[in-house]
Amino acid sequence: MRTIRLLALMLLPLAALYSWQAKGHHAFSAEFDKEAPVSLEGVVTKVEWINPHAWIHLDVTGEDGSTVAWMVEGGTPNTLLRGGVNKNSVPIGTSIKVRGYQAKDKRCVPACKANGRDLTFSDGRKVFMGSSGTGAPKDGSDPRDRR
Secondary structure, three states: OHHHHHHHHHHHHHHHHHHHHHHHOOOHHHHEEEEEEEEEEEEEEEEEOOOOOOEEEEEEEOOOOOEEEEEEEOOOHHHHHHOOOOOOOOOOOOEEEEEEEEEOOOOOOOOEEEEEEEEEEOOOOEEEOOOOOOOOOOOOOOHHHHO
């Protein structure tokens, strides 16, 4: 009995240390609206290559000439790497097109947010940048959905 108590006391701090990671990840439907598709065309202003999701920031010019900042969530850096995208693939200043789904919170403070499904470069190359298996719509973007 004393061994079990000692083992529990040793494992409790480890469980507490790693529990923050479980809180940080979310399902697609917790933050994004599958009924609000967006198609964005803009210039990359920042790339965050971080876990659990990479983010691409871009400035999108509206029809009225105003510029709107967008933050587009991608999959994990590992998923993007396997799909052929790395942190240097989308340099700042690059013009890109992103198709995805807008966040449920449409306040756009400090920027509008979307979950990106696919990213198209100016040379026509298209890559999947979305999250899989998180409740995102099966819209044909994920190559694994086609199997």
